[in-house]
Amino acid sequence: MVNIVLAAAAVIQRQDGFLLMAQRPPGRGWSGWWEFPGGKIEENESPFEALQRELQEEINISANDATLWFERSYSYPDKKVYIYFFKVTNWTGEIKSCENQLLEWQNPSHVSVAPILPTNLFVLKSILLPPVYAITNIEELGEKLFFERLKIKLEEGLKMIQVREKKLPYQDVKKIAQKILDLAKPHQAKVLINENEKLALDIGADGVHYPSHSLIQLKDRPEFSICGASCHNLEELMIAQDLEMSFAVLSPVQKTESHPLADPIGWEIFSEYANKLDMPIFALGGLNQVSLTKSWQCGGHGVAMQRSIWE
Template identity: 45%
Template sequence: MTQRRKVVDVVAAVIVQPDGRFLLARRPDGKPYAGYWEFPGGKVEAGESLLHALARELHEELGIEVKHAYPWLVRHFDYEHASVKLHFFRVVAWTGEPHGKEGQLLAWQTPGSVDVIPLLPANGPILNALELPAILAISNIAEMGEEPFMASFASALEKGLRLIQLREKSLSPLELERVAQRFVALARPYGAKVLINADVRLAEATGADGVHLPSSALMSLEARPQIGLVGASCHSSDELARAVELGLDYVLLGTVLPTRSHPGGPALGWDAFAALIGDYPLPVYALGGMSPTHLETAWSAGAHGIAMLRGAWSGRSGLNPTKATG
């Protein structure tokens, strides 16, 4: 019988500048995987909280004091020397200038343009997640009309919107394809990504960046669609688990708060939302009743960001949604 190895809890810090750059450290000589780049952090000591371990490790390794950190992703990984449970935090405020107190090299990196190698293998999915912006907008042509919506879409792109899902069930297939082409043409100069709701064929035909799966499609699929970004809507732990099994890039989880379209419908609330994603490895967007004012609450609950329908097009946000971490 193969003996299961003890799982070691480890905290890892994604230290993020206001412009989105994040810090990687090179493991010094004398440690396993010496010379590999990783997110700073270390083992959680007995009786120690995760946040205390994070603050201690960053003080010991980098000479900084953590002022504000959000829980983020949790991933398990088996190295040759240890089986680890990695608790990633996004550190957005600190005092002091990070420096390698253990002789390790440091490098500020840009999402999507990492130029240091080799990287610890556990960090690949984290680097991918850092490329996802904090706000996912959902189209609302049905309520606004096509031309008013397209004007709002163009304005949002100017302000920094970089991820949108085209979801318009009232349009005919021909109309939907025409609108999808408009979306892609408008988004492309900004580097914004367009996701098509449910329809892989339409995404491929229009040059969109991926698909977003309804929960029914998520549960019926046997394999991940072979196209760019793939996300899904989830409402339960079973659906969240299925998204992990399929290797999706992100999920939407809701409904978190009451919505205008379903004011009396059931809502998770922030406590239940946080409990569902407490040990979750994929980026999660909070869905349902969201506005830009809810973003920090979502981060505090462990979310990657928020997904908005009406709230994305109100024109009231001064937030820069391009930030992947906040």
């Protein structure tokens, strides 16, 4: 029988975006490795109660607003570790080392401490990405209605959009993409172009999203700051991870209007694949905003939507 260990971890983030990391002290397993503060959940303890106790014991603080972010499982030869990651941006007390461990504030874009526990690598990549990834659907909505909806969504906090209009001529897509980019910039929202690297360079987009047929032909990671990939199985996900892509989109999780004949993988397979990888994975296919919590519970980063996001 596999020994299952439950743990709670705190992703403590300052206003400047820096994250607090702790080095495991001598005498403990994985001594010298860096991680997020936290520890084992004791019997009859909730994840939140364990988090508060560990924060007090390890670094002398109490979290004022610990929000459960996502849940991940990791398999080792002798045990399976299930971790509840909480995001903490406000706390009481002065942070200090209480267990002889080194503490460092790290910029998630340029982490300088090493080595980092494998269970924590996913967090460093995920913290840089928003949980909702919108995909354009001008073909169905029409340009006028789409831009009306886009403005509303940007006001509501949408932070990442993929321009995917495969049936339009290059110049039309370029015009649309430029308009999306101009609307997104004041909201600090990122704009990615589907597949077309030339278009991304022409308009100064934030990155490119590669369909699976393009992904498997890549030899090296493209030189865009954000590189996404569409994946449909574990093999493609592993290729995306080996290329160090920024994230992957795994689909279809549920039945979709656009691909009615495609067999959905379901949440169980999504969870199995997501928890095998150290990269952020968005769930796509028949999902809506409510599906976000399910994605987090399954070890995913968030959800991607092409239809329901614009409703």
